[in-house]
Amino acid sequence: MIQQAGTGAERERVVVIGGGPGGATAAAFLAMKGLAPLLLERERFPRFHIGESLLPASQAVWERLGIAEPLQHSGYTFKFGGRFAVGRSRKDDEALSATGTFSNIPPGYATPRPFAYQVERAVFDKQLLEHATACGARVREASVRRVLFEGERAVGVEVLDADGVTRTIRCELVIDASGRYAVTARQRGLLELDPVVQTSACFAHYHGVSRDDGALQGYFNGYYVEHGWVWFIPLAGDVMSVGLVQNKPACDRWSNDARVELERVLGRHAYMRKRFAKARSSSKARMFRDLAYRSRSFAGPGWLAVGDAAFFIDPLYSSGVHTALLMGEAAAEAAAASLEHGGCAKPLHAYERRFEKYYRFTRGYICSVYKILRTHSAATAYTWVPGVLFNNLDHPLIRPVTRFLNGYFEEHHGFALMARASMEAAAFAAGTLARWTGWGSWERFEAEGGEDSEPLLLDAPARELPAPRRASARMPVAR
Template sequence: MVKRKYDAIVIGGGPGGSAASTFLAKKGYSILLLEKERFPRFHVGESLIPGALELLWELGVDEEVERAGFIHKPGGNLATRLGEYVKFDLTLIADQLRRPYSYEVLRSTFDQILLNHSRAHGVEVQEECRVEEVLMVDGRAVGVAYRSARGREGRVHAPMIIDASGRDTVLARRLRMKRKDPVLNKVSAFAHFTGVRRDPGPAEGNLIIAMFPHGWFWIIPLAGEATSIGVVVDVSYAKAFPGGMASLFADAIRQCPFVADRMRAATQVTKLYVTSDLAYQSKRFAGDGFILVGDAGLFIDPIYSAGVYLALKTGKLAAELIDHAFKAGDFSAATFRPYGETILREAEVIYQQVCGWYRFMNNEKRVERLVPLMVRFTSIRRNFTMLFSGMYDQIDPDRVAFAQMLKDPLYRGGQTCGQEAVATR
């Protein structure tokens, strides 16, 4: 019998792909990872929530990430449309964290550290090697066809195919499983800038969310001079806007005095990237011989900065289920059912919070009531901090005045919103 060369093939070397491969390699499996780009490569998604740090620790790469010198993120500031300026502060939940901060990372460097870490654990990584097709036999994934940047083509087989191709969603497209979200229909434009004014001292690393009448901005300070700035608006607003995304971006800055003030001396140092169809989900997260990890399976919204955390977490979960499948000798969809159920449970919580957030923040009266409470009560800021840290299940709606936000009929509208979307997904 010919010895099998690979136990699993991973499509994509972002945080999801590298996490899944490292966790599997640590268990002794032989992994081939194919990545279409040459790293380091630009990627959006620079603000990490504390949950991600826990997974970096489990991967055994946390010290290396710390040594890379990324800016520490002690929390964040929210500038509402009414101009208030309130803080979420990770020291308020330090008792629940491994470190009382998170990171703002240059993704090109961060993703490369994680991919090199996979290599160090024995994962065979081939960069500039695009998966052109997932090979299927009777509905079961059996391998991939690839093409290298130099035009070399090949086919390779394995019992498990892990799709971690991010927004390219290789398998969800191929199997027509991808569903756009009908509610969170948004588009984003973003770039890196130098010369953006920062808060002094350790507050320099705070994530800033700034609301304006048609959406919101992120300002993410990176190590050195660069700052990532992006705007998120409804697709309907972008379509009706007279001019392209570059003029929409410039106009949005003018409409948001808080951002305009920070950017007075700013210079754009990357091109302006545009990403549309922000929210989507695959109908299934696994099938016979395949599993979807990270953005390849779903993306909800960037507001809570949960993407990298979810990619690492689904990478870990996928590795656990695949290990189980090898031990049982069963790579059928049924083996992976708990995987999809776990993802949907967490995704639903996030989805409701995201819908609630938009409904709440778009209502000036509610914001006007909440902000003074947030400034006054630590307990409210603590809950707000948990919301921006990925601790969605731990927010206590009954204990503190933050309940006023969660109990608000408008805010709770997010639940209806989530259910509608689930029904149509």
């Protein structure tokens, strides 16, 4: 049944599409400003979502949201830092590593809680959404079919409600936080894939993967591999989230079997393989293709895009949720300012400018990292410099790196430009050497490890988790 626009259409001031971290944050801040938005979420929470490692810079947003204290007591794994490693040889049990500890964040940036969490997103997202409701947002289970436009201005949404009826909701402002579904950008033909970061990921949960002791047990662990990296994210209850991200051309060689591709790489490297001695898999494995994309516009008359609905670059520095939180808060500010001045466009433009700059800056850095990851020798240097030369980033000269890598992206444009220049130079030199002599290439690293005789391939769990409803793992390309 379709209820047509015009007569009988519901009216709201602000509609938020999506109840992930971006939408829940925008809705909570709007409610705190007395604007009590209507948030539309298509999934019934709790639901699976990837994106489990968070950043300490988010603590500042959580303090302002009034949820920092409850989050601390919710049983998530405490994350006090991260370690990135690269193997000297595939047969070595130990890999060269660089550890970044949040206690190295210089005073002035550290919040009262200088740590982050590793979270099961089903639980975390539900908690954030319930907080938004407690702040005064109204949440409704409904799938947004399309955003309604009159000329260039967004004037409402068409939704499919849980009772199967299609309804029209008119509003003054739409905040699109629909994640990779990117309702507005898709509808307007604004989506484009990244030409440099062309990564894909496969990931799964395991029980019994070994962890470090003490505070280190909650650290994020990353291992650089050919054109990419592997994540180990320790969740509560002895669950380890493990994922593989590879850029082209490496991911072009993948089959469609996520478990095979993930466990082949884990099994090939002794320093990862040994962590699985007592492991068993505890979830289905999933694969996402084409991770990096953007909308050509993050805002327009009557609408704003937040988090993944605007862009996603890469999971490498665990910045997705933090970015969604920052954008959610800023979108609430911009929406409130715009409504206060009769729908004025200026705050929306300012929002778009701020995050366009944020996007270009963080993307530039990530592009340089993937250039570094094209050769084993450059990846080794990228680990050796902070790990050995700068004593695990604990050096006054390199502390901006710790700050930057923990979410203070906007504050460090100058530093990152310098870091990028040196990374690009190193990547170019290592790449040229590898092309001419083969020295330092991933091909040589792989060949020196001998035959791939023992792939890991753990048994699939007897009962796999159901796939999220109506979710399509593949990022559709804008046409």
